[in-house]
Amino acid sequence: MARMLKEALRGVLERDELSFLASGFDTIGDIAILRLDKRLEPRKSLIASVILGKNKAIKTILNQVSPVSGEYRVRSFEYVAGEEKTLTTHRENGCVFVVDVDKVYFSPRLSTERLRVANMVESGETVVNMFAGVGVFSVTIAKKHRDVKVFSIDVNPVAHEMQVKNIQLNKVEGRVIPLLGDARNVINQSFRGVADRVIMPLPENAHSYLPDAVSALKEAGGMIHYYTHVFTGRGEKPVLKAVEGLNSFLKAPYSVRSARVVREVGPGWVEVSLDLKIGGGV
Ligand SMILES: C[S@@+](CC[C@H](N)C(=O)[O-])C[C@H]1O[C@@H](n2cnc3c(N)ncnc32)[C@H](O)[C@@H]1O
CATH class of the missing domain: 3.40.50.150 (Vaccinia Virus protein VP39)
Structure with a gap:
């Protein structure tokens, strides 16, 4: 995913901006979760539109804005693009899970x-x-x-x-x-x-x-x-x-x-x- 994203953004982002993308993103169901470096803040809509364009299965882009914390081990997000939601259905190992990532x-x-x-x-x-x-x-x-x-x-x-x-x-x-x-x-x-x-x-x-x-x-x-x-x-x-x-x-x-x-x-x-x-x- 990280490599795909870098390829897609080559020529769109500056070279040093590309290096800030290194950690890639997670996908939970049809939600992509970015952990964008602060320096890419002005570019987040552009990055989100590239992800949505390249991955038809992704419907929502969120950016994680706090670490996992507290007794419930939850984190905060900002909405970036696509459908505005935090609830999704994730599939793994032949099972299906309803998850509200927020x-x-x-x-x-x-x-x-x-x-x-x-x-x-x-x-x-x-x-x-x-x-x-x-x-x-x-x-x-x-x-x-x-x-x-x-x-x-x-x-x-x-x-x-x-x-x-x-x-x-x-x-x-x-x-x-x-x-x-x-x-x-x-x-x-x-x-x-x-x-x-x-x-x-x-x-x-x-x-x-x-x-x-x-x-x-x-x-x-x-x-x-x-x-x-x-x-x-x-x-x-x-x-x-x-x-x-x-x-x-x-x-x-x-x-x-x-x-x-x-x-x-x-x-x-x-x-x-x-x-x-x-x-x-x-
Ligand atoms: C790191 S998450 C792991 C969740 C799940 N096992 C997974 O792999 O996705 C830890 C979970 O423990 C719960 N938790 C924290 N302290 C707990 C406690 N004292 N007793 C029971 N659950 C607790 C949190 O609400 C959270 O859902």
């Missing part, structure tokens, strides 16, 4: 990771997704495995509403159970010792919920899919740093079954995913 968290960049985790789930498992958003991990898992149950928690009422809708759209009712509330409270009240697998897609703060994730697992133990943001200086290894960061929060015996960088999230910062085996002789 009111809930959603990143299309994690679709490969979601499929990887869904492929690891085994027949008959009970899964707790602590930070479910619009239900994207949970629905992907339930769609692949008919005999799996996912308790799918989020604290954002709008994300919860959309998750309810997405469960219906993907016909996984009864297999994904949407729960509105703080994951710690929900687990402590009703879901201690039930899970074979816990998913923790809240990279900014998952570490502080590790004891709750462990308490959701069955007595025999299970798997935790843990996400964290890591700043990596020169010569440092992001996966090692992520594992070192675990030790002050995770008191249960564990082993790291696999680990990877899933994406860049800022200059020097990456998101790391760790698959942690807890208990059961580790």
Whole structure:
């Protein structure tokens, strides 16, 4: 996309302006999300018209004007061109998701990771997704495995509403159970010792919920899919740093079954995913 955009704008933008386009854009459903460098502000309508002209499937162009922030992990946008809306329908991994990009968290960049985790789930498992958003991990898992149950928690009422809708759209009712509330409270009240697998897609703060994730697992133990943001200086290894960061929060015996960088999230910062085996002789 970034290359296509640069090609299309060559001769229209100045050479230095082209270099500010480097990060490209994300597409959620039929909405393109730009993160335009401030220096391209006067050119945003021109850039938007090129994207709309080249991609018939894109109907709306938004520009992200704040970082992802707050408990609900949402961001602010300015409308740039096309249909003025923030609600769309996104398709990935054979599933369909209603998403209001202005009111809930959603990143299309994690679709490969979601499929990887869904492929690891085994027949008959009970899964707790602590930070479910619009239900994207949970629905992907339930769609692949008919005999799996996912308790799918989020604290954002709008994300919860959309998750309810997405469960219906993907016909996984009864297999994904949407729960509105703080994951710690929900687990402590009703879901201690039930899970074979816990998913923790809240990279900014998952570490502080590790004891709750462990308490959701069955007595025999299970798997935790843990996400964290890591700043990596020169010569440092992001996966090692992520594992070192675990030790002050995770008191249960564990082993790291696999680990990877899933994406860049800022200059020097990456998101790391760790698959942690807890208990059961580790
Ligand atoms: C980074 S988003 C991930 C959403 C989704 N899993 C995905 O991949 O698109 C984190 C989500 O956790 C939710 N959240 C934050 N704190 C929470 C808490 N204490 N309990 C439950 N959900 C929480 C936010 O509302 C947000 O939807």
